[in-house]
Amino acid sequence: MSREIYLDNSATTRPYDEVIEFVTHISMNVYGNPSSLHTKGIEAERMVRNAREIVAKSLGVSRDEIYFTSGGTEANNLAISGYLYANPRKGKHIITTKIEHPSVMEVYNNLSQYGYKVDFIDVDKNGIVIVDDLRKKINEETSLISVIYINNETGAVQPVEEIAEIKNSLNRDIVLHVDAVQAYGKIKIAPKKQGIDILTMSSHKIHGPKGVGALYASRDIKLKPVIFGGGQESQLRSGTENVPGICGFGAAVDITFRTIEESAGRCENLKALLLDMLKREVEDVVVISPEGASPYILNVSFLNVRAEVLLHHLETKNIFVSTGAACSSRKQVLSHVLKAMGIKPEIIEGAIRFSFSSFNTEEDIIKTVEAIKDILPKIRIKRGGRK
Incomplete structure (x- = not known):
C-alpha cells in the first residue's frame, strides 16, 4: 500500500515522537499519585507542576490560572457551566455564535432548559461573527459570551479582540470565554492582552496525547466544579491527575511553541x-x-x-x-x-x-x-x- x-x-x-517517548517514560517510572505524600507522589506532582508552567508560559499567564482536564470538551463544559453555576446573580442571559463546536453548542442548549436565555448570533458568508449583531444582543442581564477562535470546519478566524472591546464598552462585568482548541499552538494567544477571561485548549490537536486538555481562567474569575471528589486541580476538577497525559501535553506545548x-x-x-x-x-x-x-x-x-x-x-x-x-x-x-x-x-x-x-x-x-x-x-x- x-x-x-x-x-x-x-x-x-499524530503525537510527536518525543512526546510518545516521554509519555512512556512517565508511565513506566513516574507512576505515583500526585496526591500521595511519599517521594513517588512528590515526583509526580513535580512533573505535573512543570507541565502546568509550560502551558502557562505559552499564554503569558500564571501557573495557578491553568487547570488540566480530560480534553477540550470537558474544558468547555467547565468554563461555561462552572462560571454560570458560580455566579448566578450575574445574569441569566448568555450569548454564543451559530458556528460553535458541539461541546459549546450542546452546553448552551442544555442550559436553555434551566432558565437561561441563549442568543445565537449570526455570521456572515465567510463565517465571521457579525459584531453589530453581538452589540445589539448584549444587555444588562448578559453574563457570559462564548466564541470559537478558529472554526474547526472552515478555519475562519474570529475577531476576538474586537468582540472583547465591544463587550467592555457595554458591560465590563460580562465574561468572555474563547474556545481556542483549533487556535492554541497555531497562533500566538495572549489572553490578558486580548481581553479573554476563560480559554480552552486540547492536547491532541497539537501532537500531544489524547485524553487531556486545559482551561485558563483569570484568577479573578470564580468557577464551580462540575466533577466532584477529591478536590484536585485546586478544588476545581476532581479525579486523580492523568500524569502521563499531562506531561505529554506539556512536552507537546514546548515543541509546538518553539x-x-x-x-x-x-x-x-x-x-x-x-x-x-x-x-x-x-x-x-x-x-x-x-x-x-x-x-x-x-x-x-x-x-x-x-x-x-x-x-x-x-x-x-x-x-x-x-x-x-x-x-x-x-x-x-x-x-x-x-x-x-x-x-x-x-x-x-x-x-x-x-x-x-x-x-x-x-x-x-x-x-x-x-x-x-x-x-x-x-x-x-x-x-x-x-x-
Missing part, C-alpha cells in the same frame, strides 16, 4: 498549493474557507459529489480527510456551521475539510489531487443527463 497521507489534523494529530511560526508558514504553503491545484486541475470546485482563514484548514466542495463517498474512495488510496467536525461527522445531518454561513445544501453535501500539520509534504498534496482527479469521474452524480 502507498504511504499514508493524513490530512485530518483538525480531528486529531516551531509555531515555522509550522504555520509550512502549512500556509501546503494549503496554497492544494488550493491552486484544485482550482487549475479539478472541475466544479467551490472554495468554502474564507480568505484569511487559518493556514491549517481548507474546506472545499466538489459539486455533484457526496462528500462521504469521496472520503471513503480516498481512504482506499491511504489518504485521510474529513467531511467536517470529527465529533459529529457520524451524524447524518448537514453541517450547522456551513448552514449558518448561508451555503446551499447541494454545496454542503460535497464539502471536504483538508487540515494540515508540519508532518505533511508537498508530495502529499500532489498525490491527493491526483487521487481526486482519478476518483471524481467515477462518483460524480449525473443530474439532468450530464455529469
Whole structure:
C-alpha cells in the first residue's frame, strides 16, 4: 500500500515522537499519585507542576490560572457551566455564535432548559461573527459570551479582540470565554492582552496525547466544579491527575511553541498549493474557507459529489480527510456551521475539510489531487443527463 497521507489534523494529530517517548517514560517510572505524600507522589506532582508552567508560559499567564482536564470538551463544559453555576446573580442571559463546536453548542442548549436565555448570533458568508449583531444582543442581564477562535470546519478566524472591546464598552462585568482548541499552538494567544477571561485548549490537536486538555481562567474569575471528589486541580476538577497525559501535553506545548511560526508558514504553503491545484486541475470546485482563514484548514466542495463517498474512495488510496467536525461527522445531518454561513445544501453535501500539520509534504498534496482527479469521474452524480 502507498504511504499514508493524513490530512485530518483538525480531528486529531499524530503525537510527536518525543512526546510518545516521554509519555512512556512517565508511565513506566513516574507512576505515583500526585496526591500521595511519599517521594513517588512528590515526583509526580513535580512533573505535573512543570507541565502546568509550560502551558502557562505559552499564554503569558500564571501557573495557578491553568487547570488540566480530560480534553477540550470537558474544558468547555467547565468554563461555561462552572462560571454560570458560580455566579448566578450575574445574569441569566448568555450569548454564543451559530458556528460553535458541539461541546459549546450542546452546553448552551442544555442550559436553555434551566432558565437561561441563549442568543445565537449570526455570521456572515465567510463565517465571521457579525459584531453589530453581538452589540445589539448584549444587555444588562448578559453574563457570559462564548466564541470559537478558529472554526474547526472552515478555519475562519474570529475577531476576538474586537468582540472583547465591544463587550467592555457595554458591560465590563460580562465574561468572555474563547474556545481556542483549533487556535492554541497555531497562533500566538495572549489572553490578558486580548481581553479573554476563560480559554480552552486540547492536547491532541497539537501532537500531544489524547485524553487531556486545559482551561485558563483569570484568577479573578470564580468557577464551580462540575466533577466532584477529591478536590484536585485546586478544588476545581476532581479525579486523580492523568500524569502521563499531562506531561505529554506539556512536552507537546514546548515543541509546538518553539516551531509555531515555522509550522504555520509550512502549512500556509501546503494549503496554497492544494488550493491552486484544485482550482487549475479539478472541475466544479467551490472554495468554502474564507480568505484569511487559518493556514491549517481548507474546506472545499466538489459539486455533484457526496462528500462521504469521496472520503471513503480516498481512504482506499491511504489518504485521510474529513467531511467536517470529527465529533459529529457520524451524524447524518448537514453541517450547522456551513448552514449558518448561508451555503446551499447541494454545496454542503460535497464539502471536504483538508487540515494540515508540519508532518505533511508537498508530495502529499500532489498525490491527493491526483487521487481526486482519478476518483471524481467515477462518483460524480449525473443530474439532468450530464455529469
